[in-house]
Amino acid sequence: MADKQVKVDKRPASRGRRSQQLPPVLRSRMPDMSPKQLIGLLLGIVLFxxxxxxxxPExxxxxxxxxxIFLLAIIFWVLEPVPLTATAVLVILLEVVLVSEDALIDPTGGDPALAENALAPAEYFAALANPVIILFLGGFIIAYGAEKFGLDRNLAAIMLRPFPSQARLTVLGLMLITALLSMFMSNTAxxxxxxxVVIPILKTLPAGKVRAGVALSIPLSANVGGIGTPVGTPPNAIAIGALAEQGIRISFIDWMLMAVPFMLVVLAIAWVFLCVVFIPSDTRISIDMTSKWNTTSNAWIFYVVAGLTILLWMTEPVxxxxxxxxxxxxxxxxLCLQVMKGKDIQALDxxxxxxxxxxxxxxTGVGATGLDEWLVGSVDWTSLGGLAIIxxxxxxxxAMANVISHSAAANLLVPLAVSLAVSLDNIDPIVVAAVVAIACSLGMSLPISTPPNAIAYATNEIKIPQMAMVGVVVGSLGTLLLILALPWLWNIFGLVG
Structure with missing residues (x-):
């Protein structure tokens, strides 16, 4: 008789121990969870x-x-026992079933004043089609089209031509181009x-600090460049959305006037630091700057539509x-011109x-239920003064954005910060929203801080201490500049107040 074949369970032992008592169907669906995620799941449920x-009281x-709901969101967004997006939609569902006017169990206890403030479920579901989401959707489809038709790489090749082969100037060119693209594309893309473009260049450079410096220049400038426009990075959209909930509108060009000069200054600081620490003055770089344009009719239509959209964004006050x-x-x-199809829409982020x-x-929920007033009232903010609060x-x-997602940090802080600013007389909500959102984008010290860092780390050209050093120095200097100088400059030039 032939020997029986023995099936070996190749799953990780930790998963086998956790799930061996479960039915096979559930066992096959149970995801692996790290100790941090397990702690997050249990802690989130307990705090909920x-x-x-x-x-x-009060x-x-x-x-x-x-x-x-707020405590659950904090723990789930920080420790990620479930994906960030799953937590986002869970927040919306919990608000509908717990605090809306159609809650499963009336939270108002029959109090007419509380019942008057309860929102309809549609108000919470409307977040999925908030005007800020539509703005970001437009940015995403332009970013996707730029990649699909090769516009991004062709622009990069053309814009690099004025920069000589001297490594420091070439890196400056790479950083400027990356920042410009990141203003209208996701920083990940x-x-x-x-x-x-850069990986073939890295192979021609001597191993060590030079390669690390060139590799670090890309995520640095992608993170910083996204600060420049409302569609550059999610924290910007979160800030604009939170202001809109308070009836405060900020235009596309207004945000750019506030953010672009700061972005350029931080980019210059990052370039100088990279050159001093990583790139000797005599290093040379050779880059292939040939461009191959897509000249199909669909590509030309996309070029025109994308250009017109950006022009309309820039001329909103006109x-x-x-x-x-x-x-x-x-x-x-x-979509109507059939340049993009259903599969293209599915590919968006x-x-x-x-x-x-x-x-x-x-x-929305924090404001509608009075939680913002309670949180703000629990600290004597007026004793701190405007600059101290900012x-x-x-x-x-x-600090938070260095250890959790930029978007998650902004999601947690911006709504509370705007509610706080609205309740105080000595602070401008626009200043607070912009400072918190931009500060979140400056958290870039670790591979887990932001996807661009993770992509750069995956090249194996960068060590974590190097990334941490650059992220802490550039991020800290940028945050100090953001807090101490920008509100004052914004006020002088009439951009706020």
Missing amino acids: LVPFFVTI LSQPGHRMLS TTATMFA HGVSSNTVGFFPVVAL WPVLWLVAGGIALG GLLGAIGF
């Missing part, structure tokens, strides 16, 4: 339940329920595009059409859009 059993019953409305134009035009929507919904919020945003 606490406000249901502990009475907090906090309404709807506020208790919203605090449960921009980083991937630029590394397609024509008066909201940047959100303009953002929907390329979506409609490219929908998880990021839903993550931003979760942050908008969280801010400094504290900016520092917290920068």
Whole structure:
């Protein structure tokens, strides 16, 4: 008789021990979870339940329920027991079933004043189609089209031509191009595009600090460049959405006037630091700067639509059409002209859009239930003064964004920061929203801080201490400049106030 074949379970032992008592169907569906994620799952559930059993003075019953949701969101976004997007949509669902006017169990206790403030479920679901989401959708479809038709790489090749082969100047060119692309494309897509250009260059350079410096220049400039426009990075959209919830509107060009000069200064600081620490003055770099343009009819249509969209965004004060409305134009035009098809829409970064929507919904719930007033009232903010408040919020945003996603940090901090600013007389909500959002984008010290860092680290040209050193120095200097100088300059030039 032939020997029986023995099937060997090749799954990790930790998973086998955790799930061996489960039915086979559940066992096959159970994801591997790290100790950090398991702790996050248990801690999130415990903190979610606490406000249901502990009475907090001066906090309404709807506020208790919203605090449960808020605590769950904090733990889940920081420790990620489930994907960030899953937490975002969970927030929306919990708000509908716990604090909306159609909640499964009425949270108002029959109090007419509380019932009057309860929002309809549609108000929470509307976060998924908030005008800021539409603005970002337009940015995503332009970014996807730029990659699809090769516009990004061709622009990079053309813009690099004025820069000589001296390594320091070439790196400056790479950083400027990366920052420019990142203003209108996701920083992840921009980083991937630029590394397609840079990786062949790295192979020609001597191993060691020079390669690391060139490789670090790409994620640095991608992260910093995204600060420049509302569509450059999710924290910007979260800030604009939180302001809109308070009836405060900021245009596309207004954001650029506030952010682009700062972006360029931080980019210059990053370039100088990289040159001094990593790139000797006599190093030479040779780059292939040939461009091969796609000349099909669909490509030309995309070029025109993308150019027109960016022009309309930049001239919003002239024509008066909201940047959100303009953002929907390329979506409609490219689909109607059949330049983009259903599969192209599926390829867009929908998880990021839903993550931003979760942050908008969280801010809506915090405001509607009075949780913001309770949180703001629990600290004597007036004793700190305007600069101290801005400094504290900016520092917290920068610190959090180094260890969790930029979007998650902004989702947690921006709605509370805007609510705080609205409740105080000595601080401008626009300043607070912009400072917190930009500070979150400056958190770039680790591979886990932001996708561009992860992509750069994957090249194996960078050591974590090198990335941490550059991220801490550039990020800290940028945050100090952001807190101490920008609000004052914005006020002098009439951009806020």
